[in-house]
Amino acid sequence: MEYTDTELMVTAAAEQLEDDDSVLVGIGVPNLACNLAKRNHAPNLEMIYESGTIGSNPSSLPLSVGDPVLASGAVGVESMLNGFSYYLQGGRIDVGFLGGAQVDKYGNINSTVIGDYDDPAVRLPGSGGACEIASNAHRTIIISPLEQRRFPEEVDFVTSPGYLDAETDRADLGLRGGPDAVITDKAIMGFDDDGEMIVERLHPGVTEADVRAATGWEIQFADDVERTRAPTDDELRLIREELDPDGVYLD
Amino acid sequence: MALYECPLWSVLYPMSKVTTMASAISDAVNDGDSLYLAGFTHLIPFAAGHEIIRAGYSDLELVRATPDLVYDQLIAAGCVSKVTFSWAGNPGVGSLRAFRRAVEAGVPNPIETEEYTHYGMVAALHAGAANLPFMPVRTFAGSDLVDHNDAIRTVSSPYGDDEIPVVPPIEPDVAIVSAQRGDEDGNAHLWGIPGEQKEAALAADTVVCCVEELCSTETIRSDPNRTLFTADAVDHVVEVPYGAHPSYAQGYYDRDNEAYLEWEEVSKSHEDVQAWLDEWVYGVENRREYLEKLGAKRLLDLEVDSRYATAIDMGDY
Numbered sequence: 001m002e003y004t005d006t007e008l009m010v011t012a013a014a015e016q017l018e019d020d021d022s023v024l025v026g027i028g029v030p031n032l033a034c035n036l037a038k039r040n041h042a043p044n045l046e047m048i049y050e051s052g053t054i055g056s057n058p059s060s061l062p063l064s065v066g067d068p069v070l071a072s073g074a075v076g077v078e079s080m081l082n083g084f085s086y087y088l089q090g091g092r093i094d095v096g097f098l099g100g101a102q103v104d105k106y107g108n109i110n111s112t113v114i115g116d117y118d119d120p121a122v123r124l125p126g127s128g129g130a131c132e133i134a135s136n137a138h139r140t141i142i143i144s145p146l147e148q149r150r151f152p153e154e155v156d157f158v159t160s161p162g163y164l165d166a167e168t169d170r171a172d173l174g175l176r177g178g179p180d181a182v183i184t185d186k187a188i189m190g191f192d193d194d195g196e197m198i199v200e201r202l203h204p205g206v207t208e209a210d211v212r213a214a215t216g217w218e219i220q221f222a223d224d225v226e227r228t229r230a231p232t233d234d235e236l237r238l239i240r241e242e243l244d245p246d247g248v249y250l251d
Numbered sequence: 252m253a254l255y256e257c258p259l260w261s262v263l264y265p266m267s268k269v270t271t272m273a274s275a276i277s278d279a280v281n282d283g284d285s286l287y288l289a290g291f292t293h294l295i296p297f298a299a300g301h302e303i304i305r306a307g308y309s310d311l312e313l314v315r316a317t318p319d320l321v322y323d324q325l326i327a328a329g330c331v332s333k334v335t336f337s338w339a340g341n342p343g344v345g346s347l348r349a350f351r352r353a354v355e356a357g358v359p360n361p362i363e364t365e366e367y368t369h370y371g372m373v374a375a376l377h378a379g380a381a382n383l384p385f386m387p388v389r390t391f392a393g394s395d396l397v398d399h400n401d402a403i404r405t406v407s408s409p410y411g412d413d414e415i416p417v418v419p420p421i422e423p424d425v426a427i428v429s430a431q432r433g434d435e436d437g438n439a440h441l442w443g444i445p446g447e448q449k450e451a452a453l454a455a456d457t458v459v460c461c462v463e464e465l466c467s468t469e470t471i472r473s474d475p476n477r478t479l480f481t482a483d484a485v486d487h488v489v490e491v492p493y494g495a496h497p498s499y500a501q502g503y504y505d506r507d508n509e510a511y512l513e514w515e516e517v518s519k520s521h522e523d524v525q526a527w528l529d530e531w532v533y534g535v536e537n538r539r540e541y542l543e544k545l546g547a548k549r550l551l552d553l554e555v556d557s558r559y560a561t562a563i564d565m566g567d568y
Contacts, residue, residue: 066292128338161393
């Protein structure tokens, strides 16, 4: 079956999740990916949302991380204070999903401002819990379309720390985990020993030149770049008919 | 002095905390105050926010982890000089456009911002509620936020060599908090997402508690684990059905997502926002008129099916 870039990102992100992982889910692609993984290979995936719902099992598509469908039928609901302190800072979250307006070569993410902080060209929503997720989850998965403006060599503002730069060790700053994968609409990237982003898989039909042209620095490629697996018909049917029947996040 | 205004009388016969929204806001809020309208997507006190706009307050500092549409409306109405926050957006939709206009272009007036992360904000509220000088958090290391907020500092652990970021207490002048039900004294039951309602209420000097419905103290006492905060925290109780529309109250009504999508369009221009405020805030006397204007169909469309929790046995001791 034909599929869209977004559908490929959903299946690629779902593949990153393991059974028994506790995941701090985001809205949109991460939510679809977690629900897909739970239906297929990770039935024991525990979905936790930034609003404090624990073990959510949404019967319909949540419109935001604070949607009532995430509280109804959850195994627990915590205050923001408890969720962020006991669950995230306490080390009980295996995977966190992050996005942002800019991602740089060390996986640092900007969701605060484009331009100067005190005189911004664009004022973005800010960290919310993103800085905490980046600092405290055991690993983070970044999701973003690959475009020059979204992938500059250096972000305008570090909202959520990745590997910072080649010299800094996250652990020395008291940070747990770090970015593990970057899911884009053209390729999937990982990080090398210096914390620099490196292309590991190209999506079907995408060339190395396509990826270079869409990245704001001379991005490195792994020696053995593989092809991303295309979504199966079963996955596409599940996504379209059950997980996002109205096509809210798939257009 | 009327007898009921005499201090001794008020001690012997304390007046009910139950009052109207207009009276609660008028008593609680002054120009220049810092205000916390609490809620994480759930139970946002829109009715109170609209009353503040109607009453024409100015120079307010709005504080909240998740400023959303009602803060956008307060900013557009010119009530605000500062926003302290951690995520300013239209949840699940996009930007907060009036907030952005104020920050990016000074329209209708420039606003100062003080920015945290979610955990930074709720840790600061916790410090305020618990009378602590600061709270340590494992957040902010490696983030550029620390360069732009002097209140975020670092201390060395008195128990080792670690350096750890700390946030100061946030103690709003007024918190406006919401729950599904509460008694006349302000003991309140909340279910669903609690957000930072408790911390905001306990950190603030004056608290207005909005409830979807008043209930008996017996109801509260039947399930004390459901109690979000007790009467000692609360100064004014306002019964305001659909007081959170267009946000939601778990089990009572769903979020009116059309309103969130409409706001995305309306808020694209300052002029359209003023026209919206004229129609939906200045143009109605109170929440009841707002609901009448909204119409029965709109409210019925937000009805949810019941899914009752299983009763628990507290035991009769």
